[in-house]
Amino acid sequence: MKELQDLAQSVEQGQVQKVSGLTQQLLDSGVSPQTILNDGLIAGMTVVGQKMRSGEMYLPEVLQSASAMHGSLKILKPHLVREGAQSRGKIMVGTVKGDMHDIGKNLVSIMLQGAGFDIVDLGLNVSPQKFVEAISAHQPAILGLSAMLTTTMLNMKTTIEAINAAGLRSSVKVIIGGAPVSQKFADEIGADGYARDAVLAVDKVKQLLGVSA
Amino acid sequence: MSVSFRALSVPDPSALMFGRASKPVSCGFGLELGNGQVYPELNFTLPTMVLDESNWTAVVAHYEEIGTSIQRAAKRLKLPGLMVEFELLPPMTEHPSWGAEITAILHRHLKQAHENFGLPCALRVTPTDIRDVTRPPELRSGKPLEALLRSFDECAAAGADVLSIESVGAKEVHDEALLYGDLEGVIFALGVLAPRDMDFLWNKIVAVCSAHTVVPGADSACGFANTAMQLSSQGMLPEVLAAVVRAASAVRSLVAYECGARGPSKDCAYEGPILKAITGTPIAMEGKSASCAHFSPVGNVAAAMCDLWSNESVQNVRLLSGPAPEAYLELLAYDCRLFNQALKSGTERAYQDLLVESDVHLSPQAYILSPLSTGRIASAIVKESNHYAMTLAAARESVLILREAGQKKELDLNSREVEWLERISRDLDALPVDEQQLLVAMQERYGHLFSAASYGL
Numbered sequence: 001m002k003e004l005q006d007l008a009q010s011v012e013q014g015q016v017q018k019v020s021g022l023t024q025q026l027l028d029s030g031v032s033p034q035t036i037l038n039d040g041l042i043a044g045m046t047v048v049g050q051k052m053r054s055g056e057m058y059l060p061e062v063l064q065s066a067s068a069m070h071g072s073l074k075i076l077k078p079h080l081v082r083e084g085a086q087s088r089g090k091i092m093v094g095t096v097k098g099d100m101h102d103i104g105k106n107l108v109s110i111m112l113q114g115a116g117f118d119i120v121d122l123g124l125n126v127s128p129q130k131f132v133e134a135i136s137a138h139q140p141a142i143l144g145l146s147a148m149l150t151t152t153m154l155n156m157k158t159t160i161e162a163i164n165a166a167g168l169r170s171s172v173k174v175i176i177g178g179a180p181v182s183q184k185f186a187d188e189i190g191a192d193g194y195a196r197d198a199v200l201a202v203d204k205v206k207q208l209l210g211v212s213a
Numbered sequence: 214m215s216v217s218f219r220a221l222s223v224p225d226p227s228a229l230m231f232g233r234a235s236k237p238v239s240c241g242f243g244l245e246l247g248n249g250q251v252y253p254e255l256n257f258t259l260p261t262m263v264l265d266e267s268n269w270t271a272v273v274a275h276y277e278e279i280g281t282s283i284q285r286a287a288k289r290l291k292l293p294g295l296m297v298e299f300e301l302l303p304p305m306t307e308h309p310s311w312g313a314e315i316t317a318i319l320h321r322h323l324k325q326a327h328e329n330f331g332l333p334c335a336l337r338v339t340p341t342d343i344r345d346v347t348r349p350p351e352l353r354s355g356k357p358l359e360a361l362l363r364s365f366d367e368c369a370a371a372g373a374d375v376l377s378i379e380s381v382g383a384k385e386v387h388d389e390a391l392l393y394g395d396l397e398g399v400i401f402a403l404g405v406l407a408p409r410d411m412d413f414l415w416n417k418i419v420a421v422c423s424a425h426t427v428v429p430g431a432d433s434a435c436g437f438a439n440t441a442m443q444l445s446s447q448g449m450l451p452e453v454l455a456a457v458v459r460a461a462s463a464v465r466s467l468v469a470y471e472c473g474a475r476g477p478s479k480d481c482a483y484e485g486p487i488l489k490a491i492t493g494t495p496i497a498m499e500g501k502s503a504s505c506a507h508f509s510p511v512g513n514v515a516a517a518m519c520d521l522w523s524n525e526s527v528q529n530v531r532l533l534s535g536p537a538p539e540a541y542l543e544l545l546a547y548d549c550r551l552f553n554q555a556l557k558s559g560t561e562r563a564y565q566d567l568l569v570e571s572d573v574h575l576s577p578q579a580y581i582l583s584p585l586s587t588g589r590i591a592s593a594i595v596k597e598s599n600h601y602a603m604t605l606a607a608a609r610e611s612v613l614i615l616r617e618a619g620q621k622k623e624l625d626l627n628s629r630e631v632e633w634l635e636r637i638s639r640d641l642d643a644l645p646v647d648e649q650q651l652l653v654a655m656q657e658r659y660g661h662l663f664s665a666a667s668y669g670l
Contacts, residue, residue, distance in 0.1 A: 052449075058633075059449040060394025098264075098303060100345055103388055103440065107449075125346060150528060151264040151302055180261070197447065 004031070004039045007072075011044025012051075014064030016071050023072040033079035037116065041069045041076075045114040053199045059107070066114045087118045089209050092140035092172075094122035094131060096155035101148035104178060107198040108144055115202045128155070128162035135168050142205055145191075147178040156181070157189040164190075173208050177201060216471050218595050222493030226588030229486060229518045230565060232556050235493035238476050240428045241335025241374035242327035244294050246477050247495030247520045251552035253545035254296040254337070254480055254497050254523040255283065257538040260530045264304050269311070275529045276315045280322030282539035287332050290546040293553070294333040296375075296497070296521050297323060298480070306341040306364045307357075313367035320372025337430055338373035339479070340364040342381045352382050352410055352667035362417060369425035376422055377430035377479050382410025382667070383465070384436040386659045391441055394454060394633075396608075396640035401655040403437060403461045404604025405648050409668040411468035419473035431488070432469040433479035434462030439507075442483070442578060446508055451633035453615055453626070456577040460590045460611035463487040464604040467594070470494065480523035483515060486582055487607075490591035495520035502544050505537070510576035513568040514583060522548050573624070577615050580624050586614050601648035605641065612638045 007022045019041075026036050048065045051057040091112050093105050102124045109119045120138045122130065135143065143163075147153040156176050163169050175193040176186050186194035193208060195201035206212070222235050234247025244252070257279050264272060287295055299319050305312040316338050326332040343357045344350055352358070365376055383406035390398025411432060422429040433439075438459040445455035463484035470476075476494030478485040480503070485496035496519055501512030503525035509515070516522060524541040534540045555564035565584070572579040580586060593610035597603040615634055618624035626634065645651050656665070 055448045058394070058451055058629075059392055059444065063393050100303070100343075103392070103444075107392070123348065149302070150261045151259055151304075153261060154263050 001031070001039070003029075004036070004043070007036065007040035008044035008047070011041055011065055011068050011072075012047050014061060014068050016064075016068045019068040020071045020075060023075045027075070027079060033076045033083060034085045036072075037076060037080065037085070041072055042116045045069055045116075048114065049111065049199055049202060062114075063110065066110050069114060088116040088211055089141040089205070090118045090120065090138060091142045091144060091205060092120040092122065092134060092138060093144040093146065094126040094134075095124035095146045095148075096152055096159055097125060097127045098155055099147050099149055099152040100124050101146070101178070104148070104198070105144070105146040108146070108177065108195075108201045111198040111202050112205060115206070117205065128159040131159050132162050132166045132168065135163065135172055136166070140172055141209055142173045142175060144201065145174060145176045147176075147181060150180045153178065153180050153185065156191070160190050175201065175204055175208070215473060218467065218471070218491050219598075220595055221490050221588075221591055223490045223588075226490070226584040227562075229490055229584045229588065230561055231517060231519050231552050232561070234476070234489065234495040234520055236475070236495075238428060238495055241333075242323060243333040244296065244335040244374075245333070246296075249556060250293060251519060251522055251549045251556075252294040252296055253292065253542060253549050254298055254521040255538060255542045255545065256298040256300060256480065256523055256526045258300065258526050258528055259302065260528045264302055273314070273318065276318050278536060279529055279538050280319055282536045283542060284322055284326045284329075286539045286542045286546070287326055287334075288330050290543060292332060292546055295323075295326075296335050296337055296477070298337040298339060298523070300339045300526065301341050301364065301368075303341045303343055306343050307360050309360060309364040309367045312338070312340060312364050313371040316368045316371040316373055335374040336372060337375040337377055337477075338368040339377045339379065340368065342378055345381050345385065348385065349662055349664040350381070350385055350667060351664065353413060353669070362421070365418060365421045366425075369421055369427045373427055375428045375430040375477065376418060377432065378414070378418065379433040379435040379479060379481065380411065380414055381436045382414065383407035383663070385662045386655075387437050388440065389659065389662060391444070391450070391458065394450070394636075396637055397644060397651065398655060398659060399458060400461065400601075400604055400608060400641070400644060401651055401659070403458075403465055404601040405652060405655070406663065406668050407437070407465035408468045408600035409670070411465050412472060413669070415469045415472035415474060429469070429474045431474045431476055431478040431482065431494075432466050433482035434459075434466050434484055435479070435481040437465070438462040438484065439481055442509060443507065445578070446510070451630055452510070452577045453630050453634045454637060456581045456615060457608050457611045457637055459484055459578060460487070460581055461604050461608040463590065463607055464594060464600055467491060467603075468600065477521050480521065480525055483511060483582065486518045486584070486587040487591045487594070489518055490588055491595060497521035497523050499523040499525045502541070502548055505541060509578075511572060511579045511582055514572040514579045516548070516552070517565050517568045517582070517584060518587070519552075522552070575625070577618075577624060577626065577630070580618050581611050581614055586611075589614060599648070601651070602646075605644060609638075609641050612641065
């Protein structure tokens with residue numbers, strides 16, 4: 001459908017007002033909100049992710065696209081709720097205890113939102129106990145842990161141990177990221193995955209949740 | 214604020230040379246900086262380990278081992294002088310006595326080196342700016358500020374010779390603006406908010422230094438311009454944006470000197486050459502020999518005007534040769550022998566040219582760090598009379614420098630970088646002359662991120 005292609009392209013180009021306008025037009029013409037979300041917004045953001053990965057788009061341009069998508073989502077959300085549409089999954093993110101770095105985590109959140117996931121962001125300097133309580137309250141499919149220091153990365157291990165001790169580990173997959181960590185470290189502490197950057201974090205989440213595109 | 218810089222201390226860019234500063238600094242055990250030699254500045258950190266009370270004995274053992282290896286390498290390499298930097302980790306600032314204990318250990322090792330084999334040396338101590346523990350950060354009150362100021366005081370009492378910091382006031386706004394490529398927000402953070410916090414913080418640091426006869430070193434725009442540099446190296450931001458942010462960030466770092474800082478500047482403050490041109494004080498820099506800590510496009514040019522040459526940070530892990538800090542001290546020592554031999558033999562200009570020319574045509578971030586570019590940016594800054602105008606002037610001058618370099622084919626800018634340079638130029642031109650006008654607009658856009666009270670607004 002040409003209008004959906006226009007919408008996807010407008011998302012890619014970060015045209016905030018045009019995206020909102022097209023969204024309303026498509027709704028008015030009877031296209032289902034789920035179709036608009038999948039074939040318009042997420043399709044556009046998928047291209048954005050690919051272009052960022054290949055170095056064709058810089059972050060400010062990606063964020064402009066994300067803003068356009070968020071504007072559209074505001075219009076779509078009530079319709080999606082009314083239709084009982086399923087989210088692609090709820091992802092919880094946070095920077096571990098003792099660590100005040102949050103740029104990487106914020107980028108991961110933005111990219112995941114762009115890919116259609118719901119985000120619960122616990123912020124920075126999050127204690128293992130707070131992670132446990134939040135998992136109980138929000139029941140995310142995946143928890144993303146971030147750390148930037150060699151002296152705080154071990155708090156990822158402590159956090160996973162606390163989730164284990166609370167009997168919640170089987171209900172949530174854990175992925176990690178940040179400058180000092182690696183796949184090897186993820187394996188050592190019993191995480192389910194590692195991502196080197198925000199784009200790869202989206203891939204990892206999709207892989208873990210069995211989401212195809 | 215007590216000093217205003219309205220003229221350049223080094224007006225001729227060709228006089229900006231490594232190892233020479235117009236206002237040398239003496240510190241510690243007979244170390245003279247900027248007085249005709251370049252010295253290594255060694256920095257290190259802990260390997261991956263838990264840093265808490267239960268593990269404190271192991272933490273102390275690492276710093277003892279580092280101190281011992283520094284003494285061993287300094288003697289073996291016949292170092293003519295050495296600066297050691299102890300950068301506190303956040304818990305060491307939250308518990309000021311922890312940072313002071315490590316300071317005392319490193320001070321003891323340097324004292325022994327001075328007494329046993331006459332090493333001129335000094336200890337720079339850099340507490341962590343822990344005031345951003347809350348969102349929005351509470352910069353002018355609260356327990357983190359109290360702990361930070363106590364940390365300065367206790368480290369000074371425990372044997373620090375120079376005090377520095379990488380302060381983060383306005384980072385909460387700058388981070389967001391940078392990610393969105395919002396020049397209005399970037400300039401607002403760097404030129405309106407950050408100088409206010411620098412003024413608040415550095416008057417307090419200088420007071421602590423005066424009370425202990427310790428040298429107030431300087432600050433670094435690490436949290437601002439190095440964030441831009443790293444995002445750019447990952448392909449997330451245009452390099453020209455990182456270069457412009459670097460130039461603009463010099464003004465907030467200059468405020469430390471206005472409050473009484475005397476240098477040496479911090480190693481990660483790549484804006485150091487601009488500060489050297491304005492203040493004449495010695496600077497620490499890091500480049501190719503800091504790849505143990507992070508990568509950069511300015512590995513050689515960063516050395517062109519340095520007085521201290523640093524490795525930024527290396528974990529205390531075992532390498533084939535020995536402990537990593539000792540290995541990096543050797544690396545820095547050989548780098549410094551080359552600087553000093555060039556100075557001794559009168560070939561320093563040729564050596565500086567090699568350092569500059571080998572980098573500047575490959576990266577806008579390197580191009581703006583040449584002596585000529587830094588001289589131009591510094592000149593633009595001192596012509597203005599308030600921090601906002603100075604920041605804007607530095608940013609605009611860096612755009613002009615990069616545009617000219619592109620037109621002269623001295624710098625290879627791809628079409629996307631050129632597009633961004635013109636976008637930055639347009640955005641800067643659209644900024645108001647009056648900072649109050651910008652303040653109103655930015656409070657609306659970023660007011661949820663910062664507390665006006667933290668900046669005395």
